[in-house]
Amino acid sequence: MIHLENVSKTYRIGAREIHAAKGVNLHVKTGEIFGVVGHSGAGKSTLVRLINRLETADAGRILVDGDEVLSLDPDELRALRRRVGMIFQHFNLLGSRTVAQNVAIPLRVAGLTDSEQINARVAELLDLVGLADQRHEYPAQLSGGQKQRVGIARALANRPKVLLCDEATSALDPQTTRSVLELLEQINRSLGLTIVLITHEMNVVRSICDRVAVMDGGEIVESGAVTQVFLHPQHPTSRAFVNEAEHLDELEEVLKVANVEGRVVRLTFIGDDAYAPHLAHAVREHGLDFTILSGHIERIKTTPCGQLTLALRGTSRAQDVAISHLKQQGVGVEFLQ
Amino acid sequence: MSELFARLDWAGILFAGFDTLTMLSASLLFTVLLGLPLGVVLFLSGKRQLLERPKLYGALSVVVNVVRSLPFIILLIVMIPITVRLVGTSLGVAGSIPPLVVATTPFFGRLVESALREVDRGVVEAMLAAGATIRQIVLWALLPEALPGILAAVTVTAITLVSYSAMSGVVGGGGLGDLAVRFGYQRFRTDVMIVTVLLLLILVQALQMIGDRLVHHFSRT
Numbered sequence: 001m002i003h004l005e006n007v008s009k010t011y012r013i014g015a016r017e018i019h020a021a022k023g024v025n026l027h028v029k030t031g032e033i034f035g036v037v038g039h040s041g042a043g044k045s046t047l048v049r050l051i052n053r054l055e056t057a058d059a060g061r062i063l064v065d066g067d068e069v070l071s072l073d074p075d076e077l078r079a080l081r082r083r084v085g086m087i088f089q090h091f092n093l094l095g096s097r098t099v100a101q102n103v104a105i106p107l108r109v110a111g112l113t114d115s116e117q118i119n120a121r122v123a124e125l126l127d128l129v130g131l132a133d134q135r136h137e138y139p140a141q142l143s144g145g146q147k148q149r150v151g152i153a154r155a156l157a158n159r160p161k162v163l164l165c166d167e168a169t170s171a172l173d174p175q176t177t178r179s180v181l182e183l184l185e186q187i188n189r190s191l192g193l194t195i196v197l198i199t200h201e202m203n204v205v206r207s208i209c210d211r212v213a214v215m216d217g218g219e220i221v222e223s224g225a226v227t228q229v230f231l232h233p234q235h236p237t238s239r240a241f242v243n244e245a246e247h248l249d250e251l252e253e254v255l256k257v258a259n260v261e262g263r264v265v266r267l268t269f270i271g272d273d274a275y276a277p278h279l280a281h282a283v284r285e286h287g288l289d290f291t292i293l294s295g296h297i298e299r300i301k302t303t304p305c306g307q308l309t310l311a312l313r314g315t316s317r318a319q320d321v322a323i324s325h326l327k328q329q330g331v332g333v334e335f336l337q
Numbered sequence: 338m339s340e341l342f343a344r345l346d347w348a349g350i351l352f353a354g355f356d357t358l359t360m361l362s363a364s365l366l367f368t369v370l371l372g373l374p375l376g377v378v379l380f381l382s383g384k385r386q387l388l389e390r391p392k393l394y395g396a397l398s399v400v401v402n403v404v405r406s407l408p409f410i411i412l413l414i415v416m417i418p419i420t421v422r423l424v425g426t427s428l429g430v431a432g433s434i435p436p437l438v439v440a441t442t443p444f445f446g447r448l449v450e451s452a453l454r455e456v457d458r459g460v461v462e463a464m465l466a467a468g469a470t471i472r473q474i475v476l477w478a479l480l481p482e483a484l485p486g487i488l489a490a491v492t493v494t495a496i497t498l499v500s501y502s503a504m505s506g507v508v509g510g511g512g513l514g515d516l517a518v519r520f521g522y523q524r525f526r527t528d529v530m531i532v533t534v535l536l537l538l539i540l541v542q543a544l545q546m547i548g549d550r551l552v553h554h555f556s557r558t
């Protein structure tokens with residue numbers, strides 16, 4: 001659905017050059033929720049704005065829904081933008097217009113003039129986002145979560161194939177964030193909409209994304225399935241994000257305080273394995289002995305997964321047998337010490 | 338007290354007041370009609386805006402600043418030949434409208450430009466992302482969002498027009514200003530002076546009140 005090849009964007013402020021995107025390659029599949037995570041200034045907003053050409057790339061190739069974005073003329077570009085919805089961190093609603101009028105704008109932009117048709121579609125959209133009762137209110141009268149729902153309704157007005165979300169939940173409290181993310185996920189499932197979601201919160205990625213790219217200094221430093229990046233982050237930036245989300249920073253502290261000797265191993269269980277009694281089995285059958293240093297079981301989107309960090313005890317022979325057995329069962333094994 | 342105002346020609350004052358209102362409303366109408374597009378063009382062609390055109394912006398700025406820096410009384414005299422060509426006379430109500438419009442249009446245009454600049458860029462961004470044309474962005478987003486600011490600009494301009502129109506009385510423009518100069522000043526008619534000044538004061542107050550009400554009505558935050 002979205003394809004970026006070697007895309008670069010440089011801003012010039014006087015003599016200073018800022019490389020907001022450096023040779024970015026990205027492939028977003030139809031119907032998936034793709035997350036882009038990175039620290040402030042990493043170039044996330046630039047990346048998403050390159051997709052609908054709110055910023056024009058200096059080099060590279062951008063394909064969106066079959067269109068070569070960089071070679072569209074103004075009319076074609078506007079047509080593409082109607083097929084690509086966008087929502088924003090600060091909602092960007094028209095304060096002078098009611099909720100219904102805000103949602104109607106893209107319909108009028110697309111050339112719809114029949115007010116009955118417009119009203120019917122607006123009602124449909126407001127139902128979808130749960131704001132039917134607020135249609136005559138002005139944005140200033142709404143809460144942040146409600147404003148973002150108006151933003152979502154507006155972005156979906158012309159039945160786009162892609163929805164771009166730039167920090168759509170960053171101005172919302174955790175509970176409202178969850179409800180907006182649930183709405184996005186529901187839309188993704190029911191409409192088959194492809195979603196590109198930009199955020200600096202790994203927890204947003206974990207709760208709804210299928211795949212994720214980690215950005216740093218204008219580059220994508222790592223990308224892959226969310227389970228993969230979450231459980232086995234390769235790049236330091238990814239690791240920092242995961243640790244932040246999982247509160248794993250303490251592990252090193254734990255190792256120091258617990259004064260652990262011998263082998264320390266991290267076991268990763270994905271899918272139904274997370275609930276299978278592999279470890280109990282290893283204890284019973286192979287006489288494995290250990291102490292638990294840290295552990296958690298959670299869900300990444302809909303996939304259950306668990307990670308346990310153990311300090312192994314007992315004979316190294318028993319340890320080896322137990323470990324190889326766990327590996328055979330498909331449990332991820334990583335030696336930390 | 339009643340003696341002081343006994344000799345007043347109330348009918349004359351009424352007519353003069355009427356002339357002032359005519360000059361005010363006609364000049365305001367043309368000022369808005371010309372100044373609003375001027376403000377939009379200034380805004381759009383400005384730095385980092387939708388239709389950034391540094392040369393156009395620079396040229397318009399110079400013209401606007403030249404007219405604004407000219408004292409109105411000078412403009413009034415300089416414009417006499419043009420005024421005569423436009424409305425057939427440089428005297429009376431008709432003769433004072435062209436110079437009034439020329440004097441306030443650049444002023445109003447600047448005010449509109451800054452009202453448009455106050456509009457959140459994010460709103461423009463959302464319109465662009467929805468595939469809107471620049472025309473649609475201006476008509477459906479920028480002008481409605483800037484409406485309170487534009488109404489405030491209209492109010493300030495109307496009040497400026499009242500004082501300018503009083504000044505145009507000096508060159509025979511008609512209206513309350515004309516009355517004040519010819520009778521109140523030149524013939525030492527204190528009664529005429531007091532009444533005309535009071536009427537102008539009431540007019541300005543009324544305009545400010547109406548303007549504030551409208552601005553308040555259209556502010557949604």
Ligand SMILES: Nc1ncnc2c1ncn2[C@@H]1O[C@H](COP(=O)(O)OP(=O)(O)OP(=O)(O)O)[C@@H](O)[C@H]1O
Pocket residue numbers: 011012013018019020038039040041042043044045046047200
């Ligand atoms: N219009 C612009 N002109 C100049 N520099 C810009 C512009 N837009 C962004 N930049 C710079 O490009 C870099 C990337 O910016 P970008 O907004 O894409 O980052 P981001 O990852 O979205 O950050 P944040 O999380 O703060 O929104 C930053 O260093 C920023 O200062």
Ligand SMILES: [Mg+2]
Pocket residue numbers: 044045046166167
């Ligand atoms: Mg950003």
